[in-house]
Amino acid sequence: MPRANSSSLTPGFFILNGVPGLEAAHIWISLPFCFMYIIAVAGNCGLIYLIGHEEALHRPMYYFLALLSFTDATLCTTTVPNMLCIFWFNLKEIDFSGCLAQMFFVHMLTGMESGVLMLMALDRYVAICYPLRYATILTGPVIAKAGLATFLRAVMLIVPFTFLTKRLPYCRGNSIPHTYCDHMSVAKVSCGNFKVNAIYGLMVALLIGVFDMCCISVSYTMILRAVVSLSSADARHKAFSTCTSHICAIVITYVPALFTFFTHRFGEHNIPHHIHIIVANLYLLLPPTMNPIVYGVKTKQIREGVIKFLLGDKVAFIQEK
Numbered sequence: 001m002p003r004a005n006s007s008s009l010t011p012g013f014f015i016l017n018g019v020p021g022l023e024a025a026h027i028w029i030s031l032p033f034c035f036m037y038i039i040a041v042a043g044n045c046g047l048i049y050l051i052g053h054e055e056a057l058h059r060p061m062y063y064f065l066a067l068l069s070f071t072d073a074t075l076c077t078t079t080v081p082n083m084l085c086i087f088w089f090n091l092k093e094i095d096f097s098g099c100l101a102q103m104f105f106v107h108m109l110t111g112m113e114s115g116v117l118m119l120m121a122l123d124r125y126v127a128i129c130y131p132l133r134y135a136t137i138l139t140g141p142v143i144a145k146a147g148l149a150t151f152l153r154a155v156m157l158i159v160p161f162t163f164l165t166k167r168l169p170y171c172r173g174n175s176i177p178h179t180y181c182d183h184m185s186v187a188k189v190s191c192g193n194f195k196v197n198a199i200y201g202l203m204v205a206l207l208i209g210v211f212d213m214c215c216i217s218v219s220y221t222m223i224l225r226a227v228v229s230l231s232s233a234d235a236r237h238k239a240f241s242t243c244t245s246h247i248c249a250i251v252i253t254y255v256p257a258l259f260t261f262f263t264h265r266f267g268e269h270n271i272p273h274h275i276h277i278i279v280a281n282l283y284l285l286l287p288p289t290m291n292p293i294v295y296g297v298k299t300k301q302i303r304e305g306v307i308k309f310l311l312g313d314k315v316a317f318i319q320e321k
Contacts, residue, residue: 030083036289061123112154124219128226
């Protein structure tokens with residue numbers, strides 16, 4: 001009997017309502033998101049291809065960048081196509097299991113993204129503070145193990161989200177005022193006590209986000225000390241310029257992430273819900289869109305690789321002349 005009651009309180013599907021209050025503008029909202037998604041997928045896949053085929057980019061920094069690009073491309077693909085179906089075709093239904101799967105991949109990949117940014121900060125620390133030992137410290141096996149550890153951390157911490165959400169009773173209906181299945185958005189639809197979900201979500205934010213930001217801060221503090229101690233102004237500029245792309249990626253990732261996290265828990269009643277939904281989508285789409293552009297503009301080796309790829313034999317001909 002309890003099993004029957006439990007299953008009766010589990011909906012067969014949820015309805016994702018998109019951006020509540022702006023239903024009439026869904027088509028217009030979808031256009032920039034669609035444009036950003038195309039840039040994100042093309043840019044990140046292009047970076048992965050370039051790093052894989054250009055000998056000059058076979059270095060630890062670019063291996064981590066390829067991992068970030070793969071994570072970003074996968075992250076936005078878990079949400080944007082479904083969001084565009086809501087906006088364009090009014091296809092709002094998502095299977096209960098599909099919603100849990102989407103929730104898992106969204107949070108697992110955002111945790112992975114944060115971890116890769118932390119690894120990239122450690123890479124810059126080793127490159128600037130221990131330049132002569134850089135190649136011997138960050139070997140291929142070390143990079144592979146660091147990437148695997150980051151992936152396993154994200155998986156192990158996010159898997160409980162699905163079980164905590166699945167156990168909740170859903171007797172208030174199955175309508176979610178969002179464009180994708182976010183952990184707390186789904187939990188708030190429940191008529192049960194989701195305090196455990198909120199506490200565990202806060203723990204995960206501390207174990208992933210706060211831990212990674214602390215590691216990044218410590219790395220850049222050490223980098224700053226090492227750069228300031230250099231005698232040559234040109235050497236200081238050259239050393240710090242290698243970090244500018246990564247700093248931009250950190251800002252692009254963590255600013256909307258922090259906004260989304262704090263408004264979900266503390267400022268939900270002070271900020272219009274449609275603003276919260278739009279920023280939550282930008283949190284998942286802005287870093288994948290901007291990271292390839294930032295690294296393409298700021299990194300000389302990537303610029304040269306792109307030019308070589310686009311112009312091909314013309315570059316060799318120009319260099320010979």
